[in-house]
Amino acid sequence: MPELPEVETVKNIINPLIKGKTIDYIDIFYDRLIQSNLNEFKEKLINQTITEVTRYGKFLFIHLTSSYVIITHLRMEGKFRFNIDKSLARIKHTSLIFYFKDGSALSFDDTRKFGLMYLTDENNYKNVPMIKKLGVEANKVNISDMPSLYKKFNRKKPIKELLLDQTILCGIGNIYADEICYLSNINPFTPGNLLNTKNIDDIVKNAKITLEKAIQAGGSTIHSFHPSEGVDGKFQEELLCYGRVNQICPKCGTKFHKEFIGGRGTTFCPNCQVNPLLEKAIGITGPIGSGKSTLLNHFKEEGYIVYSCDELIHNLYKEEIHRRNISRILSINFDIENKEITKKARQIMIFDTSKKEAVENYIYPILEKELIKIVKENDSPVIEAPTLFKAHIEYLFKVILVIDISQLQQEKNLLNRKDDVASSKKFNHDFYYPKDLTKIRLVKATGEFESFFKNADEAIKSI
Ligand SMILES: [Zn+2]
Numbered sequence: 176m177p178e179l180p181e182v183e184t185v186k187n188i189i190n191p192l193i194k195g196k197t198i199d200y201i202d203i204f205y206d207r208l209i210q211s212n213l214n215e216f217k218e219k220l221i222n223q224t225i226t227e228v229t230r231y232g233k234f235l236f237i238h239l240t241s242s243y244v245i246i247t248h249l250r251m252e253g254k255f256r257f258n259i260d261k262s263l264a265r266i267k268h269t270s271l272i273f274y275f276k277d278g279s280a281l282s283f284d285d286t287r288k289f290g291l292m293y294l295t296d297e298n299n300y301k302n303v304p305m306i307k308k309l310g311v312e313a314n315k316v317n318i319s320d321m322p323s324l325y326k327k328f329n330r331k332k333p334i335k336e337l338l339l340d341q342t343i344l345c346g347i348g349n350i351y352a353d354e355i356c357y358l359s360n361i362n363p364f365t366p367g368n369l370l371n372t373k374n375i376d377d378i379v380k381n382a383k384i385t386l387e388k389a390i391q392a393g394g395s396t397i398h399s400f401h402p403s404e405g406v407d408g409k410f411q412e413e414l415l416c417y418g419r420v421n422q423i424c425p426k427c428g429t430k431f432h433k434e435f436i437g438g439r440g441t442t443f444c445p446n447c448q449v450n451p452l453l454e455k456a457i458g459i460t461g462p463i464g465s466g467k468s469t470l471l472n473h474f475k476e477e478g479y480i481v482y483s484c485d486e487l488i489h490n491l492y493k494e495e496i497h498r499r500n501i502s503r504i505l506s507i508n509f510d511i512e513n514k515e516i517t518k519k520a521r522q523i524m525i526f527d528t529s530k531k532e533a534v535e536n537y538i539y540p541i542l543e544k545e546l547i548k549i550v551k552e553n554d555s556p557v558i559e560a561p562t563l564f565k566a567h568i569e570y571l572f573k574v575i576l577v578i579d580i581s582q583l584q585q586e587k588n589l590l591n592r593k594d595d596v597a598s599s600k601k602f603n604h605d606f607y608y609p610k611d612l613t614k615i616r617l618v619k620a621t622g623e624f625e626s627f628f629k630n631a632d633e634a635i636k637s638i
Contacts, residue, residue, distance in 0.1 A: 177249050179313065179346030180389035180539060182233050183535045184408060185255060189281070190228040196275040197224040198239075207268035208283070211294040215268050219294065220241065220273075232309050232345035241405050246293040247283075256282045268581040312385040313344040313351075328367040328375050335363035335436045338378070341501045347382060349439050350395055350417045355381045356443060357416035362450040363441045364434075369451055371471030388413065415447050430540075436561040445570045454573050455550050457635060460563040461578030463603035464589040466620050466627065467559045470578065472559040484560040486543055488538060497541070503507075504533045539566040546571055564608050574638045576631055577608050580620040587622070 176183070189541035198220050203209060209216045223239040227521055230236070237245040246254075257279065258264050263274045264280035270290065271283040281383075283290065295303055309322050310327070327343045328334070333562050338352040346356065356363045358381040361374055370378075384395075389395060394408035415425075420433035424444035431443050457479070459467050469484065475481045491497050502509040510516050524531035543566065549556055550571050560568065563575065588594045608615060616634035621627050 176251050176348050177233065177394070178348035178351050178389075179230075179233055179386055180392075180410065181394035181408060182230055182249065183390050184363050184394040185249070186228050186235055188231045189257060189434065191257050193225050193237075193273075193275075193281055194227060195224065196277065196279065196281075198278045199224060200272070202265075202272045204265075204272075205285070205288060207283070207288070208270045208290060208292055209465050210291050211242060212324060216292070216294045217522060220245075224431050226533045231306065232312055232341060234306060234309075234346070238297070242297040243293050246291075246295060246300055246303060246306065248291050248305075249413065249617075250285075250291065251287040253283060253285040253287075256284055258282070272463075308342050309345040310343045311345065313346045313379075313382040314390070315504075316344070316383065321379070322375070324379065325372055325375055328378075329371060329372060330367045332367060332441035333364045333436050334361060334367050334370060334378070335439070335441055337367045338382075339437070339439070344379075344382065346386060349441075351382070351385055351389065353417040353442050354385050354415060356448060358385065361447040362445075363436055364450050366452075372552050375595070385612055389398075416444070416536065418442065418629065427567075444565055452545065453550050453571055455553075455555060456546075456572045457555055457557045457638075458563055458572040458575035459557065459559040459578070460575060460604040461580065461607065461620075462585060463561070463577040463599050464585045464592070465580040466588060467578060469624070470576070470618070470627070470631055471559040473624075473631065477632075479555065479557045480548055480553050481557045482546075482559070484542060484546075484558065484562070488542055491538065491541060491545070497538070500537060501534060503529055504537060506580075521598075521602060525598065533567065535562070539568075542566065543568055565605070567613070569609075569612065572614060574635065575612070575615050576607075576618045576634055577615050579607045579617040584620060 190399050200221060201217050203213070203217065206213055206594050220239065220243060223241055223243055225237060225239050229233060229236045229238065233248060237247065237249045240246070259279050260282040261274050261278055264274070264282045268284045268286045269282050270288065271292070272476070273281045290338060293303065316324070328337055335352055335356065338347050338355060339349070352562070353363065355378055359374065359377040361370065361378065384598070389410040391415065392397060392408060392410035395411040395414065401500045406571055416431060417433045421441050424427070424431055424447055427444060429444050429446045429448050433440055433444050434447050435441065455504070459470050461467050471483060489511055489610060492501065495575065498509055498511070505520055507516065507519060507523065509520060522536065545566060546558065549558070563569065586596050616637065618630045618634050
């Protein structure tokens, strides 16, 4: 659906083509296009001359002599098409044709038939309800508009829906709403009433920047929308987030997610755009043999609801579909219940890191869905997640305990549980954590339970 920049492009294309043309007659092939009186539309415009085409939000206004104004909206796929030779004016999806006295014609083609036209006049067009209710244009917000915008955004609906609500800001559609949320580091699911004034300021600033850049580039050509026959906007090449599901976020390395909000596909980076409604869990992570399970048990005894990602993954692997897919990736008959085979699977992954990666790329998104469910259903669940950062699920945690352990103590622990030290460390060589993430608390593993648990409890008290 064309948004403000695309409609601006349409205006800039058709205005010089039809300005000064006088209407000879009008053919209407789809009556419901005209939302004012149909006969008046056909009769009153004859012999009137077009003086100017203007725009507000996503609406176009065709101004004519005798003070007539046609309000028009392209909606999903409406397009204007100008022909010097009127014999070319009608094609398959043409809904209306203005024939001009000089033999040229302006057609309105609309495959989806959602477009509209409405005849009114200079004195009244701004008061027609569909125009009157529009908010300030998103690229023209002034500082004096802010107090009323803070109020209008202070609602329980997700910010994405509020950005699409033309009565708050007008001109933004699905594409630019996603871009604006991404640039503002705001999750599109965030209810408007959880945003502070700084968040709204960011949104307004980024709306201006995005729309102005898009206007300069002639808008975006997405799917079947072209502003005019043979004319393509260029801004789609600069879209940072829209349409990039499963591609990597350039800011943080997480894959873009796509979900639906109010029926509209919405792309976002879950880590750059943290959803405050999901940032609820307490995470435990650390290298192999650092005492993650011991710590998880401690929290269980303290009364927390606890989950272990290893256990969740173990249960997933019991499901036939996942067993089959892992078997295919590793080229073995995988069976999580069979110790010999799981050992062999581990060996394969140590030997061939691309296979390890393929397994992780397969199972992490499935695990992530399970974790989202857990976080939605529980307050402050404690989740042990050995690969928390590799799986890019930081956004589910309000605090992440990273166990800080010396090499010596780690090897001691591995020996205690009869693990092969060398192969365990090799399997886990890629453990890391982002040192600058503010929700991380380091918990020193001392080799002694009481002080280890005390360190963890202290870390949690700080949230
Ligand atoms: Zn990101």
